[in-house]
Amino acid sequence: MFSQAQLSVAIKNRYFEAENYDKHAESEGTDAAQSRLELRSKDFASENLPKEFTERWFLRLDRALANLDKVQSRYNDELIRIYEEGKDAKPCRFRTVTDFIIMYQDCIFTKSQLIDLLSRIPEVGPGKAKTKAENHKKRYGIEYFSQKDMRAAVSEIKRATCEFFNS
Numbered sequence: 686m687f688s689q690a691q692l693s694v695a696i697k698n699r700y701f702e703a704e705n706y707d708k709h710a711e712s713e714g715t716d717a718a719q720s721r722l723e724l725r726s727k728d729f730a731s732e733n734l735p736k737e738f739t740e741r742w743f744l745r746l747d748r749a750l751a752n753l754d755k756v757q758s759r760y761n762d763e764l765i766r767i768y769e770e771g772k773d774a775k776p777c778r779f780r781t782v783t784d785f786i787i788m789y790q791d792c793i794f795t796k797s798q799l800i801d802l803l804s805r806i807p808e809v810g811p812g813k814a815k816t817k818a819e820n821h822k823k824r825y826g827i828e829y830f831s832q833k834d835m836r837a838a839v840s841e842i843k844r845a846t847c848e849f850f851n852s
Contacts (some may be wrong), residue, residue, distance in 0.1 A: 692706060696803065699728055701726050702723075702724075703723070703725070705720060706723070707720060725796045726741070729741075735850040736852065738846050739846060746843065750832075750835060752840055757794060757795060761802045764789055765796070786803075787825060790825075796818055796822070803818055820840060
């Protein structure tokens, strides 16, 4: 609690939950795993657990992959709202666009998302967004994930799920 480190990210609704833990931080480095993903189904009628996870969860994962651009755009909508509310706030939360990007870099997943975000900020605008994004990457080392990275992660989740139910 006092470290301000976020140990997990979760989504929950009536039918399912997905939670990703920073297992390394949670175990204080004693667990070999760096992270842990938990997928939970709730309130489902089928008693066929393998089908629930190898069909319904696989469909959810495929839909998530197909909507990555929409997710990034939605994040940018919220980031712009936060930026507009905070840019002139007292007490000061961030001094510059760069401070803001660094503060919220964990919500920025791709170069194209950062370019879109920067193009929406009047102080940067569409004309300078790409150059500013490239300079930011060079100077501050923001981590990006590609579509290929995401497909590989989903593929590994599916592989491990099948292995679990086939063992």
